[in-house]
Each structure stands twice: as C-alpha cells, then as structure tokens.
Amino acid sequence: MSEKNQFSEELAAFYEASHDYGDIGDESFYLNAATSTDGPVLEGACGTGRLYLELLRQGVDADGFDVSPEMLEILREKAATEDVTPTVWQADLRSIGASRTYSLALVPYNSFCNLREVDDQLAALKAFHDVLAPGGRLLFDVYVPRYDVIAEAVGEWQEIQEVEYKGTLLRGRSKATIANQVEQTYRAEQELLDTDGDVVARDEFVLSHLPPQQVDLLARQSAFKQWSVWGGFNREPLTDGDSVQVWELVK
Ligand SMILES: C[S@@+](CC[C@H](N)C(=O)[O-])C[C@H]1O[C@@H](n2cnc3c(N)ncnc32)[C@H](O)[C@@H]1O
Known part of the structure; x- marks a missing residue:
C-alpha cells in the first residue's frame, strides 16, 4: 500500500x-x-x-x-x-x-x-x-x-482565497507539479500565508490521474x-x- x-x-x-x-x-x-x-x-x-x-x-x-x-x-x-x-x-x-x-x-x-x-x-x-x-x-x-488544463496549471502557484483561521487572516495558494512522470502522479502543494507573506501551514499530496x-x-x-x-x-x-x-x- x-x-x-x-x-x-x-x-x-x-x-x-x-x-x-x-x-x-x-x-x-x-x-x-x-x-x-x-x-x-x-x-x-x-x-x-x-x-x-x-x-x-x-x-x-x-x-x-x-x-x-x-x-x-x-x-x-x-x-x-x-x-x-x-x-x-x-x-x-x-x-x-x-x-x-x-x-x-x-x-x-x-x-x-x-x-x-x-x-x-x-x-x-x-x-x-x-x-x-x-x-x-x-x-x-x-x-x-485534460492536457490543456494540466499544461496550463502545472508549476504555477494558483491563488485561491483568503480565510480567517483562529483570528488571523490567511491567504491560500496551491500548485501542482509532476511527482512521477512514469507513474503519472502529480504533487498538489497547498500553502497558507499570513499578511507578511510568511508560510504558516503547508501540505503536500501525491495524487494520481x-x-x-x-x-x-x-x-x-x-x-x-x-x-x-x-x-x-x-x-x-x-x-x-x-x-x-x-x-x-x-x-
Ligand atoms: C477532495 S476531498 C473531498 C471531501 C468530500 N467528499 C467533499 O466532496 O467535499 C478528498 C477527501 O479524501 C480524503 N482522503 C484522502 N485519502 C484518503 C484515503 N486513502 N482514504 C480515505 N479518505 C481519504 C481526504 O482526507 C479528504 O477529506
């Protein structure tokens, strides 16, 4: 597994x-x-x-x-x-x-x-x-x-939205990169940044097409x-x- x-x-x-x-x-x-x-x-x-x-x-x-x-x-x-x-x-x-x-x-x-x-x-x-x-x-x-969607989105940070978490305003963004070309998996990274631009939380998932x-x-x-x-x-x-x-x- x-x-x-x-x-x-x-x-x-x-x-x-x-x-x-x-x-x-x-x-x-x-x-x-x-x-x-x-x-x-x-x-x-x-x-x-x-x-x-x-x-x-x-x-x-x-x-x-x-x-x-x-x-x-x-x-x-x-x-x-x-x-x-x-x-x-x-x-x-x-x-x-x-x-x-x-x-x-x-x-x-x-x-x-x-x-x-x-x-x-x-x-x-x-x-x-x-x-x-x-x-x-x-x-x-x-x-x-879809090739068009993948080609456009891969490697670029996509701004998602702002969210209030425990009284602080945080900005979310996500990015997809190739995890394993052979296995056709990709890495979805997500980050939350505070108003100074510092990353306060980060997750990374590997997903499969x-x-x-x-x-x-x-x-x-x-x-x-x-x-x-x-x-x-x-x-x-x-x-x-x-x-x-x-x-x-x-x-
Ligand atoms: C895109 S969200 C969908 C959540 C919900 N079904 C919805 O429609 O809003 C994917 C969910 O899959 C869960 N997940 C990821 N891997 C899993 C696994 N191996 N077994 C069970 N749940 C899993 C995540 O924790 C997350 O809650």
Whole structure:
C-alpha cells in the first residue's frame, strides 16, 4: 500500500472555508441518488461533510468515513450546531471497517485520485464491494485528465482565497507539479500565508490521474457485475471535451 494523503489542522480548516459555498455541481446528483435508494448509504472520504451533512439533513440513513481526523473534527463541529447526528469514523478507502452493509456508496469529488497505485485502487473497489448489499451501487466521480488544463496549471502557484483561521487572516495558494512522470502522479502543494507573506501551514499530496480507460480496466478486474460512466452529473455520455467522469459500479 502506498502512503496516505493527510491534511494538517490548518489546511483542513482552509478546505472547509474554500469549499463552503454550496453546490459545486455534484450535489443534486448525489442527493437524488441517495434519497431515491432504499437502504443505508455510505460516503467514503466524506471530508468536512459538504455532502454528508446534507444527506443527514434530507433524512438519509447515511454513514461516512475519512482518513483525516482533522476533516472529521470539522464535520462533527458543524453537525453539533444543527439537529443532525453524524455516524462517521476514521478509515481508509482501502479498508473501510463498516459494521453494516449499504445499498449505495458514494465517493465524490476526485477522492479516488488519492489512491496512487493499481493495488490501492483495486483494494478500494474490493472494500466497497464487500460493504455493499447484493445489487448495491458504488458512485464516484474523478476529473478527466485534460492536457490543456494540466499544461496550463502545472508549476504555477494558483491563488485561491483568503480565510480567517483562529483570528488571523490567511491567504491560500496551491500548485501542482509532476511527482512521477512514469507513474503519472502529480504533487498538489497547498500553502497558507499570513499578511507578511510568511508560510504558516503547508501540505503536500501525491495524487494520481485516472483516465477512463484505467477506471474501466479496474472495473473489469473487480468483483462488480456491471458498470457505466457518464460525462457529467446529468448522466450524459462521456465524450471528448468533458471534464468529469462519473462512474456507477453495480454489485
Ligand atoms: C477532495 S476531498 C473531498 C471531501 C468530500 N467528499 C467533499 O466532496 O467535499 C478528498 C477527501 O479524501 C480524503 N482522503 C484522502 N485519502 C484518503 C484515503 N486513502 N482514504 C480515505 N479518505 C481519504 C481526504 O482526507 C479528504 O477529506
């Protein structure tokens, strides 16, 4: 198994602040799938609960897990301010450790890209297959690795936004560089800077591109019975120019 990508407390807070702006295009897709499913739902890599808490608000019987205690802490703090009770735990996509089976499992927002090696990716598919009831579905989305987007973004710091953390205003920025040309992995660096320009927090993740042919091969190697892919959250076919691949694997 390759190493895990882990958020620091500061960068977890920054993730929450920079993603706390509602629907990024996937919300109604995952919510509709969850509310139209009979039986419990599991969100893998649920992070700070952007979608997971919405599932609870909609009355879905949902559990969640994430590898990062810092992200889960923020999720729990948010839940404590509302009338919802989360059932979340710390676990890896490759070894879920659930105590019940699910009708539907979700892994939104590129989280599968944290799995760098084929063995990791297959282990995650097996882990989800194991926790799904017969006929259960795994839904996840990953970006389409597009040459134009990669060429434009690689190596340049991208300013994200300012966020207040423990009373101090911090500026976030991110940069992608090639981690391993042969393995097709890249390094996503994130930094938080104070008003003097000093770096106060820094995280580095190694992520993997997952072109559709590779996901298709993974599905073929898995125990899932059937699978399909769409080129967006409206379930239109995946075609050239699309930027997201949305996969459904059925047990
Ligand atoms: C892009 S965020 C998505 C969070 C949430 N699903 C959302 O849509 O906002 C990716 C999440 O994957 C988690 N993660 C990374 N590697 C993981 C692993 N191996 N197992 C479980 N979670 C992982 C990170 O901690 C982070 O919370």
